[in-house]
Amino acid sequence: MNKFDFTVPGRQSAIGILLFFALSARKFFKALWPILLVYLFKNNSIPEDKRFWIIVAGVFLLFLVMLNATLSFFNFWFYIENNEFVVRKGYLKKVKLSIPLDRIQTINIKQNLLQQLLKVVTVEVDTAGSAQRELKLVALTNEQAIALQLVLGKEKQQLNKLKSEDEEENSQDSEKSAPIIRLTPTDLIKVGISENHLRSSLIVMAVVGGFINQIQDYFTDQIEVTSEEVGNFIIAQSVAIIISLSIAVLLIGFLFSIINTFLKYYDFTFARQDGEFTIKSGLLTKKGVTIPYSKIQVVSWVTNPIRNWMDFSTVTLTEASSKENDQKKAINIPGCNSRNRAVISREIFNIKDEPVWDKHFTHKSYAWKLWLLRGWLIAMPPAIIWYDNIIVLSVAAFWIVLNLPLSFLTLKKRYFRVNKDYIENSRGTIEQKWSRMYGFKVQSVKLKQSIFQRRKGLATIKLYTAGGKILTMPFIAESLARELYNYLLFNVESGNRKWM
């Protein structure tokens, strides 16, 4: 049935050579762009006779780029051999990479704009564990990619079946791929509008700032002149400028949120199939991701008051990853309503209804600590330095007063729930974020107690997970903390269920 034979070494799609050419050109451009820029701006000052040599150099460079692309393409082989997926590449430095099939964690298919034009896709084969490796095939045809995904998935499953007979988690009847969520443009607008615009504004400012910095390195003189002019102007009309500037930044942030949402989540579908989730989305860069349930370490969902009112939240699935805090390993599902969320939870945690939980709140001294840290500790240094400036003093006082109710709001949202199999914590101030996991998937447990906590009989528990996420239960009764500590260790050590 499969018309591709992956046991013999194969090359990527022939049209892919164009893609290799583009990649190769980009590599050269990245290395040479400062030089190019200088030549572009100083074109007038170059004498006639030297222009010829510049053109010759350019043509030679182009030739190098093409040679590099062609050689790379024809020296790139991939195949399956001895239960390993192998990639051989390189012409000057030859590299052979191989991944044992049973170590393959996910097989993702992606497509960017150029690849869409050439009708090829990227296949990323990912592993996890102490030896982090990733294989990337950038120019496969869609059929090739799907066949490869199928073959690798199948071989892997067979190997796993041979190794262990029990598949308690994946015992769902093999249903056909059924989309759980499909986002319409209206949904996307909702998601975009209710984004945290302050965060987007900060990102925009950071990007613009970084860009200005980069330009500054090359055009220091001009920038100095203009920034001086701008500076004078700002001083002259400071208040009006600052207000309109902040409005502009917020507006840009707002637009950025919506555009970003559309780029990332256009045509978003989230489906399940045989113990796996598949996600497809993207406008310019299309992305397809597959995650088996068993690889998911933590499921979190976030809402803010606006989203709560519209009944949707963003669900994040955190996969096992050996790289720390690797955001790419976290999969976001925007626009989940409570029903979708229940479906996801049911699939991953194998529970029909909301389980019976014991809910434990945080001790109120946590709020006082937050007030001290977020309020006083931030406001006091400027207040002491500019003790004679009434504006600074009133802002500092306002900050401290503002943080008192906020700290208690944070305290109210800080709780955890636990039962025999699962643990979940909640946190946030304006937003609220829940993280839920299987107790047995915990990697290590830490109990912390400061001298202040000891006097009050309190302690903090930290749970470390393989997704890099840390679940913290701060300021709970010490007896409860020790009970939780002992129970979770028991839970991890008494079973032999695979955490990955």
Next chain:
Amino acid sequence: MLFENNSIETSDLPRFEEQSFQPLKKAYLKLIVIQWTVFILFPAAGLIYLSFFNDTLTDSLLIYFWIGLASFYLIRLLIIFAGFKRKGFLLREHDILYRSGIIVFKVTAVPYNRIQHSEIRQGFLSRLFRISKLKIFTAGGAASDLAINGLVPDEAQRMKDFLSKTVSSYE
């Protein structure tokens, strides 16, 4: 009670607080004291320079600086000595525990069936003092990795062998 509808009495679970932790080797205490002393010598050298070869600071100010530095050194030394008694590890049937901290007390537990690998490290000074450090890695990231310093090299090697054997038995 922490758990409802539970066949296990949580009060019957093994408790770490009742078992005794093994202390670290005294040589390690010497090593940290020396490290701290060497560290404090740098600002002290600066102060000596200011005291004898430079007149920009008044004498009374210099005295405050000296008192400040000395008390900083002594307080940290006190914390090192008090904290050293707190430091210790415990190998149990199914997990390894490490505790430390005098101002913030911490106990970290890593179950054997969650260990990725372990290694022994020995710096230049530790070699002089004949002590080793055992590092235990989990998939939970650097913050959850366990490092037990102040072990006799033989003991560290034996622990590492034991861990490797136990870890492979889970696979």
